[in-house]
Amino acid sequence: MLEKIKSHINQSLQSLKNENIIHLSSYLSHGKMLRSKLILAIAPNHPKVLELCAIIEMIQSASLLHDDVIDEATSRRGEASINAVFGNKNAIMLGDVFYSQAFYELLSFDIKIARSVAKCVVRLSSGEIDDVMMSNAFQSDERLYWRMISDKTASLIATSSECAAILEGLDFEKYKNYGENLGIAFQIVDDILDVFGDEKKLGKPAMSDFKEGKSTLPYLLLYEKLNNQDKQKLKSFFRQDGIEAREWILARMNENNIFDLAQKIARDYGQKALKAISKEKNEHLESIVNEMIFRQY
């Protein structure tokens, strides 16, 4: 099924009849296609479901292409990133081609679907701007963190679920709610793994968020627990790298049970996702929450 989605994306790009675009995009990898999996779990047999998946994956690819330029990333999903191979210029413009071709194809769908996706891309990009603006100094305001992860991570997961439900004629608010909560839980788990590591992946955790200027939930929870002197010390380690910072932060995280606190919050959001669709009897969607949020790590 995921292969069929890739072939839809290729067809869409071939229709542009521009050999440079076809060449550049042949270097893209498509990852696990979580958003397509959600769509397929909600509207598995709808005649336009693969087309919707292809559009959402193109939006996701566009957003990653621009992210990689922003983060000066040299790899993506184990392959060299487009910006690393063909330069920032081509990566930005290929992202723009993907966004605009996706918008063009959305116009053959229910207008509610087109509106949801367009609004979502506004949120994706706003979330990125917030992320950049917040990276100058440690940001202890939790409200900004919630807005940022909701915009940056949850919005496209929420939109994917919502649009699939609109396609299928289901109660789309429930599915949007499911996706929003799943997306937030997913981001928190990601933020936890950055600090505490993942059992599945041996070796030390990366602890890269804080040194890259991201004030994620574990750091916000820790900051609340610390006395004034340690609050200042934590702040002084923001955007710093070094063994002293890593060890001090990890010791304070462990003393203050930040893992448990953060995990509980992630699971609360996971529960909210499950509750939103509790009457929909969709085992596939339920198992996605269980595998992503309630797994061991």
Place this chain on the structure above:
Amino acid sequence: MLEKIKSHINQSLQSLKNENIIHLSSYLSHGKMLRSKLILAIAPNHPKVLELCAIIEMIQSASLLHDDVIDEATSRRGEASINAVFGNKNAIMLGDVFYSQAFYELLSFDIKIARSVAKCVVRLSSGEIDDVMMSNAFQSDERLYWRMISDKTASLIATSSECAAILEGLDFEKYKNYGENLGIAFQIVDDILDVFGDEKKLGKPAMSDFKEGKSTLPYLLLYEKLNNQDKQKLKSFFRQDGIEAREWILARMNENNIFDLAQKIARDYGQKALKAISKEKNEHLESIVNEMIFRQY
């Protein structure tokens, strides 16, 4: 009228309720708004005309924001560029906000208008990719030049005219045709001025296109006229800077009457633009062609 369009754009951005976006976009300048002038000349009294202008200007701003990152430009319209003040990250993402908010607002228009604009953004971005790909070596294939300037410059001018005509219930193919030809003529004039300078602006011409890796029409016409040895010499100056290159190129351009040849082609496109709307009796559109293409330079 142009002030009212700016206020429409501001309202649209205010509706996003994100203080970072409002702050960043307060640094944007909007230039001469050629595209809005065309729209206003075609559908002056339509109740949605200012909204359409605001959307098209947001698309144009998004495209310039991404261009400036690509060109590492430090200024735009006499002001410091967003990328120079706030970094590439914010400039890319603000462009994405503008594109996606514009697409969102387009959904309240006739679907033909939304399709035309979405397709146009695909063309704008494809044209940029072609431009980047063509900048590695001198490109003597005229077909690639025509495709590139049609995509990069003419497409949004064509779409602006077409969409205004759709709004007004006019024969939109004629207006699209007008805009496409005007856009191509406008780009050729720009390419001529880069080599030969503009009477209005004293001082030496910039001659920056060739050294920046752009094979524009005057260079393509010159290449055709040169013998094999001089063809190689011209190619050897591609992406080079220096007094010898400038003087040699300008002498060959003058010997071969490239100014007249290129100007004739620009004017032929200007005539095509006028012919496309000859029965529409729109003096305003006619005078725009005369002022932009048939002026003294």
